[in-house]
Amino acid sequence: MFEELLREWDGELVAVRYDAPARTWMLVCVHSTVLGPGAGGTRMNVYATPHDALRDGLRLASAMTSKNAAAGLPLGGGKAVLAVPSIPTGQARRELFLRYGDLVESLHGTYWTACDMNTTPRDMDVIGGRCRSVFGKTAEAGGSGSSAFSTADGVFHGICAAVAHAFGSPSLEGRSVLIQGVGAVGRPLAEHLAREGSRLILTDVDEVRAKEAASELGGEVVAPEEAVATACDVFSPCATGGVLSAETIPRLRCRIVAGAANNQLAEPRDAELLHERGILYAPDYVVNAGGIIHLASLELLGEDEAAKDARVRAIADTLTRVFEIAASEGISTGAAADRIVRERLAAGR
Ligand SMILES: NC(=O)c1ccc[n+]([C@@H]2O[C@H](COP(=O)([O-])OP(=O)(O)OC[C@H]3O[C@@H](n4cnc5c(N)ncnc54)[C@H](O)[C@@H]3O)[C@@H](O)[C@H]2O)c1
Incomplete structure (x- = not known):
């Protein structure tokens, strides 16, 4: 069902996992690593079909390559989609993000995740329990929070x-x-x-x-x-x-x-x-691009608020x-x- 979308896409890789316990398609789309690891948020959403979810992920990942390059960041473009049957809460949500963290970690830093639609800094904390390539954790967990x-x-x-x-x-x-x-x-x-x-x-x-x-x-x-x-x-x-x-x-x-x-x-x-x-x-x-600039400046490049603000103004x-x-x-x-x-x-x- 994914063949046509993947044939027409000019990106580098897609990692696909069906998570049976949560009946969720996990789709990690890495469009480009030319300028650095493919970076972009994880979107959790209810889609009509897994095909729609992949189309969203591929298009968003391509846009991240353009966004990160235009912003002058040492990052490539990526995006992940969790196509859920309904937005999970509580323990089920936590367990889904732990398993998702394992998937991202298995990519050995090729993809760096962050928040996107329906995912929060708290979710990033959970993912961060299993995986190192996470931006946007809460300040308590050592991240820079919402961007x-x-x-x-x-x-x-x-x-x-x-x-x-x-x-x-x-x-x-x-x-x-x-x-x-x-x-x-x-x-x-x-x-x-x-x-x-x-x-x-x-x-x-x-x-x-x-x-x-x-x-x-x-x-x-x-x-x-x-x-x-x-x-x-x-x-x-x-x-x-x-x-x-x-x-x-x-x-x-x-x-x-x-x-x-x-x-x-x-x-x-x-x-x-x-x-x-x-x-x-x-x-x-x-x-x-202000959001990804915030994350890259503060968390990847170790810059201070003033340097981050200057990068945002440079937009x-x-x-x-x-x-x-x-x-x-x-x-x-x-x-x-x-x-x-x-x-x-x-x-x-
Ligand atoms: N949050 C970020 O840092 C960030 C970074 C880059 C891009 N974006 C993009 O910017 C947009 C907004 O992000 P956000 O974090 O503010 O999301 P959000 O969910 O906090 O806010 C979106 C708002 O739009 C409203 N809305 C939804 N559909 C609408 C419609 N058809 N007409 C009018 N209002 C509608 C919602 O009720 C909500 O109040 C999204 O497309 C997101 O992908 C966000």
Whole structure:
């Protein structure tokens, strides 16, 4: 059932294990180790089929290669998916992560894991009981905890760079920013933007969450189904992937797209559609690298907070370079970012 996906993938390896006690497919996808061990989070999710889970893992692992290369980190790209029948809790969850830790350890450091959707620093502590290649454990267990604040910081600096490029000034005063998803990243991003005087427009499928944030920070709430077509200066996808597609791009009423969500483009060619519409797209893997920068800087490179913050701020410089290449050569920002990645990988070979 996996043949076609694996035949078309250009990555290095996939480790597959069916965990019978938890009826869970464990899929560790290592896309590239050219610049270092394949690093990326472990996503736990309920998928319709194992095929869907593998497709998600392969695509996310490829994006991690691009993200880590664009961020200038000594890391390759990887991602793991635990395709569970339902999200486990308590002892069953702990035992699943111990067995998963054994699988990751058996790869001898080829893959480094971290948190992702539905996995937490506490889960990383459990995995770390069996395996050495784990980022993002809790501070008590010797890790640097959640990296969502750094992701939000990076998106904030990326939005500043995009606003500077599009409007000639990095000031966010009065700029309207629509944040889709006010979760672990979207909420601190909203706080940052509010401090800079942006006009917030918030949406979340959890209506209470959106309303609370809007009343605490100031701002308006729009219904999730209205978000794409709401007029704003910056549309910031911070919820799910696949938001930018042939169906949604013609409806966008923004000048900039810059957000945290992974794999925002439904298809790579959607970067060209954004370009044709004159919408400045901050490639997702460039602008949302703050989380992995946090983990690599503090835990792998042994840097301090100030050095980590400087690396996160440098996301703005990388993006500015992407925008300049795209503008001078008349290509999409997606194509410009992909070229920077190809150059870094070629230099690392
Ligand atoms: N946490 C990180 O450090 C990090 C790093 C890189 C990328 N990302 C990506 O950024 C995105 C957000 O991550 P997070 O950690 O904030 O997740 P989260 O689960 O904490 O928050 C996501 C929020 O989006 C809402 N949401 C889900 N579907 C929605 C929809 N269709 N419309 C509006 N709201 C919706 C959820 O209710 C939730 O409030 C994800 O795509 C994640 O993969 C996160």
